[in-house]
Amino acid sequence: MSTASKIAQKIEKAWSSIAPPSHEDMKYFTVGWGKGEQHLFLDVKPVDVDRQDERFLVADVLAEMSPVATAAYLGPYLMTFFEDLAFQEKEGFFSEPMVRGSVLALLARPRTWSDVLRPNLPRNCKEALGDAVNYIVKSQEMLELDLSQIGSLEKLARSIARDIAWEP
Template structure:
């Protein structure tokens, strides 16, 4: 199987997350008091696939481990797209950009409870598959994504969990 390009993965993430609705505004209360009005505009009432990852509100917000789990799972998609786009830009200019978003996303993905509490219970198989492919890509390009050894272990654990979930029953 050929290694996917960032563009391939971004398209896969966008397609997988296209069916997810915006979480109820009440579940997004943290966005206002933690990140301000720009974040409210960027996220609250906005379907994940429609989040403007270039907006100031997106760039200031690091909510993936603070939102209710279903909301964090829904908004994971734009963060995955953002780090993949950042990788593309980094390849062109030679240095990382959007370090805050990158470090937040990698930290969340590598966190021990991310899979059990957020991703697995709240994402459909298409989203889980895209998540696994992005995690593999990040591991493969760990230096460019500024991934620590500990984060690599967390991402590898995430990939194993994704594989177990997507493995057809009865497979060995």
């Protein structure tokens, strides 16, 4: 049986192969809204992002990046999301509302899979993401998801599974 901690480990292992996005893929982020956070991301592998930095914990930057960068940096946000979910499973409350909201909002958006994640993630990351989304759906009561979020996440899980089944 998977636990939130094991999902975080799967994500870390999968995203460890992802290189930092190019400066070209980061240009709108570093020029615009993300100037204060660029030190966290620019030229930093996703698994090496300082997830304890207060700017990381409160910034909703995933929607401000290019699709390539969003796919890459979803990894550290997912790791933090699942570490916090493991904390909630143990202690009964969560501590990272901004990370939780950012991850759930991105995953529930209708075109996130087709436009951002599917074309920019390798198979191992898609598999880890599939496990993560299924765990989120399974934890819907603890996460207090509404019906719209549940429906979107179930659709995302099916899309990921279908993609993996067709991928060589």
